Amino acid sequence: MQWPDLVPVIPELILLVAACVVLLVEPFLKTEDGRGDKTAVIAIALTGLLGALVVSLALVGQDRESFAGMLVLDDWAVFFKVLFAIGAGLVILMSPGYLEAHRRHLGEFYALVLLAVVGMDLMAAARDFILLYVALELMAISSYVLAAFFRYRVRSNESSLKYFLTGSFASAIMLYGISLVYGLAGATGYAAVGQALGGRGGSAGVLLAVFLVAVGLGFKVSAAPFHMWTPDVYQGAPTPIAAFFSVGPKTAAFAAIMAAFIVAFPGAVQEWGVFFIVLSIATMLVGNLYALVQTNVKRMLAYSSIAHAGYLLTGVGAMGWAGNSYPGHGVMVYLAAYTFMNLGAFGLLAYLKTQMPHSFDYSLKQMAGLGRRSPWAAVLLSLFLLSLTGIPGTAGFIGKFYVFSGVVWADLWWLAVIGVLLSVVSAYYYLRVIIYMFFREPEEEYEVREPISGGMAASLAVSAIATVVIGILPSWLWDSVASAFNALFD
C-alpha cells in the first residue's frame, strides 16, 4: 500500500499538534494560589491557528486529493480553512477575561476549540460521506463539552444537554440517510454516488436518502423546523462559545451541504432545491418573528442567527432549483461576512459580561445608557447590529446583496422579495437595541469592573475592520469565492 499524501491536511495536523501540546502543558501550569497562569496555552493555541492560517494561504491554487479521494485540497477547502482559523482565533482572543470572570479558566477550553476547528476543516474538505460524518461528530462532541464548560451553572448544563440530545438525534438521522445512500449507490464518495444515482433521478428511495441527509445537516445550520434547540443552547453556553457556535458549525454545515448535494445528488436537484426553499422560508419567518419579542439580547441574537440561516438557505435552495452552482457564490460571501459581524456582536456581549460578571443579564433594559457609559462599545455594537440588518456600507449588505441576486438569477424573485421584506422586519429588533443604548436612561447605575483586555480589544477591532472592509471593498472576497467554486465544480 501507498503512503498517503499528507499535504492537504497540514493545517489540521498543525491544529492537532497545538491542541495536544495544550493538553500536555495545561496540567503543569501552577501558581501559588493553585489557579495557574494560562498565558502559555493561549499563546500555543493562537500560534497553532496562525500556523494553520498561514499554511492554508500558502496552499492556495493547489488541486490535489488524498486518502483515496476522501479529501481534497483546492481553493474551496482553503477558503473555509482560512475562515475557520480566523473565526476561532477571534473566539480565543475574546475568551480569557470572560473565563477568568467566571472563575473557570482552563487550558482545555482552547484545546477543545482547536479540535472542533479540525472537525470543521475536514467537513469542508471532505468529499466522502463517511469522512463527513466522522468530522461532524468531532466538531459536535467538542461543542457539547464546550457548551457545558461552566459545569456548576444550571443554564450551561441545560444548554449542553439540549444540544447533545438534539444533535445526536440529528446525527443518527443523517447517518441513516448515508446508509441508504450507500445501499443505493454502493459507494460513499460524493462523485461516485453522483455517478451511480445520477440516472435514477428522483426515485422514492433516493429522495428518502437525500431527505434524511438534508434533515441531519439542517439541524446543524438550525433551519426551522429543526431550530428549537438554538435559543436555549446559545443563551446557556458561555458567550464566546455561543459566538463560536453561531458561526463555526453553521458555516461548516453549509460548506458540506453545498459541496455534497450538487455533486452527489444531481438527479434530484429540483427536489432538494424545493426542500431547502421551503426550509428557508420557514427559517426566515421563525427567526425574525421570534426575535421581535425577545428582551434578552443574547437570546435575540440566537433567533437572529436562525434568521440568517434562512437567508443563506435561499441561496442553497436556488442552487438546486436552477441546477447550477452560481447562486452558491452569494452564500459563500454571506458566510464570510456573517462570521465577522456575528462574532463581533457576540464578542461585545462577552465584553459587557466580563465587565459585570454578576449583575449583567443581557437584558435590553441593561443596555440602556451604554452609549454614555462606554461610548466606543456602544458604537461598535451598533456597527455590528447595522451590519446584521444589512445597511449599505457594511458586510451584511454585501452578503445579502449577493445571496439575493443569486436567488433572482435563478428566477426565484419572489423568494428574494420575502427575504428582503423580512430583513426590513429584522431592522426593528436590531435598531431597538441601538435606541436603548443611546436614547434610554438607565434604571440603575452599573459598576464597571475592569478595563478591556488586549485580546478582547483585538478581537473586536478585527471584526469591526473586516465588517467595514467587506462592506466597502467586496471584490477581493468575490474573486476568492469565484475561484473556490471553479475549483469545486469544474
Add this chain to the structure above:
Amino acid sequence: MTEKILFIVFSVLAVAGGLGTITRKNVVHGLLLLVFTFLNVAAIFFLTQAYFLAVIQILVYAGAIMVLFVFVIMLLNLRTFEQEEQTHRRQRWIAAALSVLVLVEFVVVLAGVTFTSVRGGLTPETMTDLGGGTKVFGDALFNNMLLPFEVASVVLLVAMVGAIVLVKREKTAGGATRAWEPGERPTPEALEEEV
C-alpha cells in the same frame, strides 16, 4: 430457508427488546432488555457472517457501553421512570401516531427500492477467499478508510478530555497542588445566573 427463519426470529426478538426498553418503567429492566436487543443484533450480524462485527457488538455495546449506563443509573439513583402523566399524555399519542406514519412511509418506500451490491461486489463467499471478514475489514480500514479511522482517535481524545473537564472534582483546601478553579462553584443565588 433456515437462514430466513433464524433471521426472522432474531429480528423479532430484537425489536421486541427495543420496545420493551422504552416501555419499562423500571430503568434497570429497560437496561437489561436493551442488552437483550444488542445480543439479538449481534446474532443477526453473525448470521450474515460478519463475525467481527458480531463480537464487537457484544464486547463494546452489550459490555462496555452498558457498564456506563449502569453507572449513570447508580449515580442518579434512578428507580422508576416517573412520567408526568398529565403534561405529556396528548403529546405521547401524537408522537406515537407520527412514528407509525414514518414507519409506514419508510417501509413503503424501501420495499420498492433495489439496493446495489456493495463496493467491489463483496459477498460472504468472496470474503472467505480474501481471508475472512476481519481481514477484509482491516484492509479497508487501513487503506481507503484511513483518514476517518485517524479522526476517530481524535474523537476519542475529545471524549476523554470532555469527561475529565466535566466530571473531575476540585480539590478541597489543603491539597492545593492540582486544584481546579477555587471559587468556581457559584453561590446558590448565582447558580441560575445568565452566563
Add this chain to the structure above:
Amino acid sequence: MVNPAIDLVIQLGIMFAIGAAMAMAFISISHLLSPRSTNPNKSEPYECGVVPKSDARAPFNVHYYLVAVLFVLFDLEAVFIYPWAVSLRTLGTPALAEMFVFIAILLVGYVYAWKKGVFEWE
C-alpha cells in the same frame, strides 16, 4: 450456497440452551429436594455482623463514572487493534505507522488524564 453461519448459529444456540437448562435445573432441583425449615434468623443476610440499614443502590461517587468512561474509550482502542493485527502483514509498514499515530493521539489523552490526577483516588 448454504450459509456456513447457520450451522454455527445452531450449534451456539444448542450450547446456550443446554447451559441455561442446566442452570435452571440445578436451582429447581435444590429447591424441590432440600428440606425446609423457617426461622426469622435465616432470612437475614448474615448470620453474624450488622444488620444492613440502607439500600444496596446507594448513589455513587462520580469518580467511578470517570474511570468507567476511560475504560470504554481504551476498550474501543483495543477493538481497532484486532483487524489491524489481522491485516498488518499484507499492508506493511504504513499500517504500522498508522496504528502508532492512532495510539499516540490516545496516549496524549492518557498522559493528560494521569497528570490531572484522574487515576488517584480521593
